[in-house]
Amino acid sequence: MADSKPQAYISWFCPFAQRAWLALLEKGIDFEYKEVNPYDESERVKYLKINPLGLVPAIVHQGHVVYESAICIEYIDEQWPETPVLPNDPYRRAYERIWSDHISKKIVPQYYAMLLKQSHEDRETARKALLEQLVVLTDAMDKEGPYFRGSAFGMVDMMLAPFVARFPVLKHYRGFQVPTEDRYARFNRWWAAVKERKSMEKSTPEDERLVDVYKGYAAGNPTMS
Amino acid sequence: MSDSKPKFYTSWFCPFAQRVWIALLEKGIDFEYIEVDPYKKTPEWLSVSPRGLVPVLVHQGKSVYESGICIEYIDEEWPENPILPKAPYQRAYERIWADHIAKKIVPPFYAMLLKKETELQENAKKEMLEQLLVLTKAMDPTGPYFAGSQVGLVDIMLAPFAIRFFILKHYRGFQVPSGDESPFSRFNKWYIAIKERDSTGKTSASDEEYIGIYKRYTDDTGQSLVATAIRQGTALP
Numbered sequence: 533m534a535d536s537k538p539q540a541y542i543s544w545f546c547p548f549a550q551r552a553w554l555a556l557l558e559k560g561i562d563f564e565y566k567e568v569n570p571y572d573e574s575e576r577v578k579y580l581k582i583n584p585l586g587l588v589p590a591i592v593h594q595g596h597v598v599y600e601s602a603i604c605i606e607y608i609d610e611q612w613p614e615t616p617v618l619p620n621d622p623y624r625r626a627y628e629r630i631w632s633d634h635i636s637k638k639i640v641p642q643y644y645a646m647l648l649k650q651s652h653e654d655r656e657t658a659r660k661a662l663l664e665q666l667v668v669l670t671d672a673m674d675k676e677g678p679y680f681r682g683s684a685f686g687m688v689d690m691m692l693a694p695f696v697a698r699f700p701v702l703k704h705y706r707g708f709q710v711p712t713e714d715r716y717a718r719f720n721r722w723w724a725a726v727k728e729r730k731s732m733e734k735s736t737p738e739d740e741r742l743v744d745v746y747k748g749y750a751a752g753n754p755t756m757s
Numbered sequence: 758m759s760d761s762k763p764k765f766y767t768s769w770f771c772p773f774a775q776r777v778w779i780a781l782l783e784k785g786i787d788f789e790y791i792e793v794d795p796y797k798k799t800p801e802w803l804s805v806s807p808r809g810l811v812p813v814l815v816h817q818g819k820s821v822y823e824s825g826i827c828i829e830y831i832d833e834e835w836p837e838n839p840i841l842p843k844a845p846y847q848r849a850y851e852r853i854w855a856d857h858i859a860k861k862i863v864p865p866f867y868a869m870l871l872k873k874e875t876e877l878q879e880n881a882k883k884e885m886l887e888q889l890l891v892l893t894k895a896m897d898p899t900g901p902y903f904a905g906s907q908v909g910l911v912d913i914m915l916a917p918f919a920i921r922f923f924i925l926k927h928y929r930g931f932q933v934p935s936g937d938e939s940p941f942s943r944f945n946k947w948y949i950a951i952k953e954r955d956s957t958g959k960t961s962a963s964d965e966e967y968i969g970i971y972k973r974y975t976d977d978t979g980q981s982l983v984a985t986a987i988r989q990g991t992a993l994p
Binding site: 594596598599600603604606607610611622623626629630633 | 819834856
């Protein structure tokens, strides 16, 4: 049981930080939100004193710092056991971690490739791979859903949702959209449920702000304006 | 509690699979060892291992893969002789440094072997030493293991790569500085302790076998003209 209020270091635009933010909101944890702009030099220097790696998200609690979004989620789940984000059973937990890993290795890189790659051919390759890997993921989902493992919103959902919430950025700069055909029906059903969650409404910036903040990336320059 | 014997799919040379093998031995779990050639992507193999890779643990009919995930599964399914500590922050700390190994130590290990250009090999050596030093500073000061007197997740994630450092010396002249005054003295203390464990010895092949299997990473004499052309960005001969 935790006896002090955690601080969550977050950048409002960062999808990795949003993952940890979702976990805190879903679990109803009382936390202190601390905005960080890692691209502002003076803020970055100050922040390095708190987290030597200078990354978001970071959870500071009882004098310790936890970082890496998936590790933050697991820490949050273990430190505050009510409303669990991961299931109890060891195999179900492994399954959740396997598919979180799939998102990080096979889906997230394609999102960034679509933005950063400068050739149309490279972007097309990324687009096809992104759609393919989304289907691989949704094939692993509980058939009923609507969430990854069924009726409970959990870790895999939190690992993916922030990136799908940023698909409007890909639409604006690359004309990307997930099709509505049968192949993507499970994905679209998942997203329809996920985007309605209060935690998502609270932590997802408006499309216009996201499009604006990612314009550097779309020009091949991975920095925030 | 588990009621059936897990099947461990592995390749003798694979450092990622060795991690899981070490974990199974450390926990004293009764398992079935199955040697696999992961380069043969047969339908049977892909039904066991969706990504076609080792290690895979099949237990009660279900596959678990990715070395770190396998180890956490093992630790949760068989709770005796725990590999991860109980307290949430201590667990997070182990996971953070396991992640450091994956992102900052494993890549220069392979870069050092695979890169043909001396400059890139030298960069990999520098990077490796830098990141080993960062990891060393995060270790419990007494040790000898990462978190103290007990072997844990970080030790198991690092061990297979550390015991392959002699391959980096053989092919690339890489060495971790020795000596009591060296900033790596804590790392060297860790290495000596890890090397002595039964689980390390039982899961390691001979030096000659390792030198032989890793030659293909470094040896491109048959394709050197092609490799040179690719490096220089010129037309293939």
